[in-house]
Amino acid sequence: MKRILIQDTTGNLKKEKRDLHISFSTQIRDRGLTDQVQVVMASDLGVYDRGLAVKVLPEGVIYGGVELKHIPDIIEKTIVKGEKVEELVVERKNKQMRIVLRHCGVVDPESFEDYVAHDGYQGLAKALEMGPEKVIEEMKKSGLRGRGGAGFPTWLKWNLTRGVKGDEKFIICNGDEGDPGAYMDRSVLEGDPHSVIEGMMIGAIAVGATRGFFYIRAEYPLAVERVQKAIDQCYAKGILGKNIFATGFSFDIEIRLGAGAFVCGEETALIASIEGLRGYPRPRPPFPSVKGLWGKPTVINNVETLANVAYILLHGGESFGRVGTEGSKGTKVFALTGKVRNSGLVEVPMGITLREIVFDIGGGVLDNRQIKAIQTGGPSGGVIPEQFFDAPVGYEELQKLGSIMGSGGMIVMDENDCMVDISKFYLGFCVDESCGKCAPCRVGGTQMLHILNQISEGKGQIEDLKKLSEIAHAMQKASLCGLGQTAPNPVLSTLKYFEKEYLAHVLDKKCPSGKCASLVTYLITKESCTGCGMCARVCPANAITGNRQEKYTIDPDKCISCGQCYEVCKFGAVLRQ
Amino acid sequence: MGISKEDLYKMKDETLGKRPGNWIRVGYSTCGIAAGADEVFRILEEEAKTRKLDVKIQKCGCLGLCSAEPLVEVNVEGVPHVFYGKVTKDAAHKIMDEHVCQKRLVENHIYEI
Numbered sequence: 096m097k098r099i100l101i102q103d104t105t106g107n108l109k110k111e112k113r114d115l116h117i118s119f120s121t122q123i124r125d126r127g128l129t130d131q132v133q134v135v136m137a138s139d140l141g142v143y144d145r146g147l148a149v150k151v152l153p154e155g156v157i158y159g160g161v162e163l164k165h166i167p168d169i170i171e172k173t174i175v176k177g178e179k180v181e182e183l184v185v186e187r188k189n190k191q192m193r194i195v196l197r198h199c200g201v202v203d204p205e206s207f208e209d210y211v212a213h214d215g216y217q218g219l220a221k222a223l224e225m226g227p228e229k230v231i232e233e234m235k236k237s238g239l240r241g242r243g244g245a246g247f248p249t250w251l252k253w254n255l256t257r258g259v260k261g262d263e264k265f266i267i268c269n270g271d272e273g274d275p276g277a278y279m280d281r282s283v284l285e286g287d288p289h290s291v292i293e294g295m296m297i298g299a300i301a302v303g304a305t306r307g308f309f310y311i312r313a314e315y316p317l318a319v320e321r322v323q324k325a326i327d328q329c330y331a332k333g334i335l336g337k338n339i340f341a342t343g344f345s346f347d348i349e350i351r352l353g354a355g356a357f358v359c360g361e362e363t364a365l366i367a368s369i370e371g372l373r374g375y376p377r378p379r380p381p382f383p384s385v386k387g388l389w390g391k392p393t394v395i396n397n398v399e400t401l402a403n404v405a406y407i408l409l410h411g412g413e414s415f416g417r418v419g420t421e422g423s424k425g426t427k428v429f430a431l432t433g434k435v436r437n438s439g440l441v442e443v444p445m446g447i448t449l450r451e452i453v454f455d456i457g458g459g460v461l462d463n464r465q466i467k468a469i470q471t472g473g474p475s476g477g478v479i480p481e482q483f484f485d486a487p488v489g490y491e492e493l494q495k496l497g498s499i500m501g502s503g504g505m506i507v508m509d510e511n512d513c514m515v516d517i518s519k520f521y522l523g524f525c526v527d528e529s530c531g532k533c534a535p536c537r538v539g540g541t542q543m544l545h546i547l548n549q550i551s552e553g554k555g556q557i558e559d560l561k562k563l564s565e566i567a568h569a570m571q572k573a574s575l576c577g578l579g580q581t582a583p584n585p586v587l588s589t590l591k592y593f594e595k596e597y598l599a600h601v602l603d604k605k606c607p608s609g610k611c612a613s614l615v616t617y618l619i620t621k622e623s624c625t626g627c628g629m630c631a632r633v634c635p636a637n638a639i640t641g642n643r644q645e646k647y648t649i650d651p652d653k654c655i656s657c658g659q660c661y662e663v664c665k666f667g668a669v670l671r672q
Numbered sequence: 673m674g675i676s677k678e679d680l681y682k683m684k685d686e687t688l689g690k691r692p693g694n695w696i697r698v699g700y701s702t703c704g705i706a707a708g709a710d711e712v713f714r715i716l717e718e719e720a721k722t723r724k725l726d727v728k729i730q731k732c733g734c735l736g737l738c739s740a741e742p743l744v745e746v747n748v749e750g751v752p753h754v755f756y757g758k759v760t761k762d763a764a765h766k767i768m769d770e771h772v773c774q775k776r777l778v779e780n781h782i783y784e785i
Contacts (some may be wrong), residue, residue: 098752098777136783138757139740152752191736199736200699200745211680212687220677278702285701286733332675340677375696384675439703439738 096130097174098152099575100137104145104159106436106463112136115147118163121561122170132174139437141187143458148185163176181654183408186456192418192444194426195279195402199286204321206212207328210289216334218405222297223342225408227257230301234404236412238424243269243360243397244475244501245577246423246490249404251379252394256302256384259392267388267395268295269365270318273357275524277504279428282440284311284318287402288325292335292348294401297408298655299346302394304347307346310365312353323350357474357528361576362395364530376576397502399428419445423489423500433470433506443488450484453507464509468592472501474521474528475581477588478514497588499581513610514593515600519547525582536579539570543586551611555601564590609671612656616672619660623644630660630669692728696767699743701734707741712764716744719768727772740783750775757783 099119103112119134121191140334142148145159151173158169158180165183192198199556203209210216222230229336234250241247247594268291272280284291297308311319326348329335337345351369353359359368364376403425407415416424429452432438436458445454449469453459460466468478472563477498479486486492490500508517526540543566546559574580590597599605606614619630619639626643638654641647649660661669682726698704698713716729727748735743740757744767747753748782751771759781766778 096752096774100777100782133776135782136780137784138780139783141784196736199733200697200743201732203730204700204733205731208683208687211683212691216680218678220680272750282701282703282736315702317705334675338674362745404766437737437739439740440734442736445785594751 097132099132099134099169099174099452099618100140100150100152101134101161102137102140102142102148102150104143104148104371106139107570108147111146115149115161115163118166119170122166123174126170128170128174131643139458141189142185143436143454144553145185157185157187158183160437164308176294188321190444190447190451191442191456192592194406194415194418195283195399195428195444196286196440196442197406198290199282200325201558202284202287204288205324206290207325207332210287214409215289216259216293218408219293219300219334220340221294221408223340223344227301227303230297230408233408233412234301235416237421238408238412239400239403239407239415240423240490242399242403242427242502244472244499244502249396249400252384252396253298255382256304256392256394259385261392263391264301264302265388265391265393265534266295266302266304266307267365267393268370268398268401269360269362269395270309270315270398271353271360271365271400272312272502273360273528274475274502274504275521276432276506277430277473277502279430279440279503281315283398283402283428284315285321288322289545290405291322291398291401292325292329294404295348295396296335296339296346296396297404297462298396298401300344302392304394307348308350308369308388309350310353310359310369311350312355314355319350319546320353326350332612353669356530357524358530358576358578360652361455361578361604364576372417376528376578377576399503403448408461418671420487420489420492422491427488427500427503429471429503429505431457431505434464434509435507436457436461446487447487448487449479449487449628452505453484457507460507460509464511466507467510467512468508468514470506470508470517470521470582470585471500471504472499473504474524475499475577475584476501476510476519477584478508478592480592497591498584511609511610513551513606514589514596515551515606516549516608516610519544521585521623522547522582525578529578529582533575533579535570535571535573536582539566540579540582541575542566543583543611547586550597550600551606552613553600553604553611555597557601560590560594560597590609609658609661615656615658616651617649617654617656617658617661618651618672619647619649619668620672623666625666625668627665629663629665633659633663635659692726694725694727694748694772694774695730695744696747697730697732699734699739699741700731701733701765703738704741704743707758708760709742710758711761712742712744715761715764716768719765723768723773725772735785737783737785743783745770748772748775751777755783755785756781 359374368374383393624646631639
C-alpha cells in the first residue's frame with residue numbers, strides 16, 4: 096500500500112491543504128486505487144516555505160509547491176508507475192548529525208542490556224586495553240574540545256591532570272546546567288545516562304582517577320533518578336567497583352546534587368560545593384588539575400563532552416575529527432528555543448551556518464515574522480544579528496562575532512523583541528546569581544542593571560551608553576570568575592549591533608519593538624474599531640471601556656501598557672506608539 | 673567478579689536476538705512527561721494488552737523535537753515507520769486502532785525527525 100502525506104510548509108495554507116487532500120482522495124477513488132493508496136494529512140515533513148508539500152511512501156520522495164493541477168501527474172507517475180515527477184522534487188535540508196544524542200530516543204535509558212546492545216561499554220573495554228597514553232593520543236586526534244562553553248581541548252585537560260602526581264585523583268561530571276533556555280545536558284542524562292558514565296570511566300583511566308562524581312542540579316530529578324539507576328546497574332554487573340573487566344582497574348561513582356546556584360557551574364565553585372562548603376569560586380591558578388577536590392588533582396568535564404568520549408574510542412579519533420571545522424571538531428547540541436517554529440534540541444556538525452540551523456532545521460520564525468537576531472551562549476553569550484547568519488558555527492567564529500558557543504543555548508528573536516529588554520533580562524539573571532565575593536561582579540552588575548532600567552523607563556541619558564561599556568569592560572577584566580567576566584557580554588553585543596535601539600530609547604524616549612512598557616502608549620482608533628469588545632475583555636487593568644455603538648477607548652491613567660489589547664484586536668484598531 | 677568483555681558481546685547478541693519485530697517507543701524525558709507521555713504510555717500498554725496485540729511498548733529518551741512532544745515512534749510490519757507528535761489520549765487510541773490494527777497511518781500527527 097502506498098501513502099500520500101500532505102503538509103502545509105508555510106503554516107497559512109489550511110484551506111488549500113484541505114482541498115488538495117480532497118482532490119487526491121477523489122481522483123484516487125475515480126481511478127479505482129482506493130485500496131492501494133492512503134492519503135494522510137501530516138504535521139511536519141521537514142521541508143519549509145515550499146507551499147504544500149507531498150511525500151509519497153514507501154518511496155520517500157518529497158514534492159514541494161504542489162497544486163491541484165499536479166495531482167494527475169503525481170498519481171500517474173509516482174503512484175502507478177513508481178517514477179518521480181522531477182520538476183517538483185525537493186530535498187530535505189535537515190543537516191543534523193547525531194553523535195552525542197546517538198542513543199537518545201533510541202535506547203531505553205533504564206535498561207543496561209539495551210545500552211550494551213548498542214555497543215555500550217565497548218569503548219571502555221577498548222580504553223582498558225589501550226592504556227592511558229593511547230587514550231589521550233586518540234582524544235588528541237579527535238580534536239574534541241570542552242562543551243561546557245570555554246572550549247578547552249579535552250585531551251590537554253586530561254594530560255595535565257595525568258602529569259600531576261597524587262595518591263588519589265578525581266573526575267567530576269559537571270551537570271549543573273544553568274543557562275536560561277538550555278537543557279542539552281538534562282536530555283543526555285535522562286536519555287542516555289550510561290554513555291556519560293562510560294565517558295567518565297574512560298576519562299578516569301586516562302588521568303588515573305579512582306573516584307568520580309556527578310554534580311547534577313537538584314532541579315533535574317528525573318536525570319538524577321536515571322543516573323543513579325544506571326550507576327546501580329553498573330555496580331550489579333561489575334562494570335563499576337573493584338577490578339573491572341579483570342584488569343585491576345577500580346572505579347567508584349557518586350552523585351552530588353547542586354542546590355540551584357548558577358555560579359556552581361564554575362569549576363572552583365563546584366568543587367567547593369561538593370566539599371560541602373559555600374559555592375564560592377576561588378582564584379586560579381592553582382587549577383583543579385593540580386589542586387582540586389579536597390586538594391587532589393581533579394578533572395572536570397561537561398556532560399556533553401563525556402557523552403562524546405565513548406564514541407571517539409569506539410570509532411577512532413580520526414573519524415570524529417573529520418566532522419567539523421579546522422578549530423572546532425565534531426558536533427554540537429543546541430537547545431533551539433525562542434521564536435522558532437520547531438523548538439527543541441538539534442545536533443549539528445560544527446561549521447554549519449546559523450541560517451541553516453534556524454531555517455532548515457528549526458523551520459523558520461514563528462508566525463512568519465521577521466527574524467532579528469540569535470542569542471547564543473546564555474547569559475555569558477551575546478546577540479548575533481541577522482546579517483551574520485551565514486557565519487559558520489564554531490568556538491572562534493562565534494567569539495569573533497562578540498558571542499560565544501557557550502553550553503549551547505540558542506534563542507531566536509524576532510522584530511518584537513527589544514534589545515534593551517533582552518540585555519536587561521540576561522544581566523538581571525547574572526546580578527541575581529552573582530555570589531557577591533568580588534566587587535566588580537557584585538557592584539558592576541548592579542550598576543549596569545540600574546542604568547539599563549533607567550534607559551528602558553525613558554530616563555536614560557546619552558552618556559549612560561558610554562558608562563555602560565566602561566563598567567562592562569572593567570567587569571570583564573577584573574572579575575574573579577567566568578560569571579562576572581562574561582556577564583556584560585549580552586549588553587556589549589547588543590550595544591555593538593543594536594545601538595540604534597538604545598539611542599531610540601535614550602533620545603526619542605521610544606521603544607521601537609514596543610516591549611518597554613513605560614515608553615509605549617496604546618490607543619484605539621474609532622474608524623477601525625468595530626466595537627466587538629475583545630480588548631475590554633482581555634484588559635487586566637479594566638482600562639478599556641465602551642460599547643458597540645460608541646466604540647471603545649483606553650483610559651491612559653489606568654493602562655499598564657501590557658499590550659494584550661494590541662495582540663487580541665483582529666481589526667488593527669489598537670495602535671501602539 | 674564482574675562481567676568480562678566477552679560477556680558484553682554475549683549480552684549484546686542476546687539482547688539483539690530478543691528484539692521484538694513490532695515496537696512502539698514513547699519519548700519519556702522531562703519534556704515528554706510534561707506534555708503527557710505518562711498517559712499516552714499507559715493507554716498504549718493497556719490497548720496492547722486488552723487487544724492482545726503483538727507489539728512491544730518501550731520507553732526512550734528525548735529525540736529532540738520537544739515542541740512536538742509527546743512523541744511516539746511506531747514500527748509495525750506492513751506500515752511505513754513513522755513518528756507521531758503531539759500525541760493526545762485520543763491519538764494514542766487511534767495509533768493502536770488505525771496504525772497497528774488496520775495498518776493505516778493516523779491523520780494530523782505525523783512528524784519527520
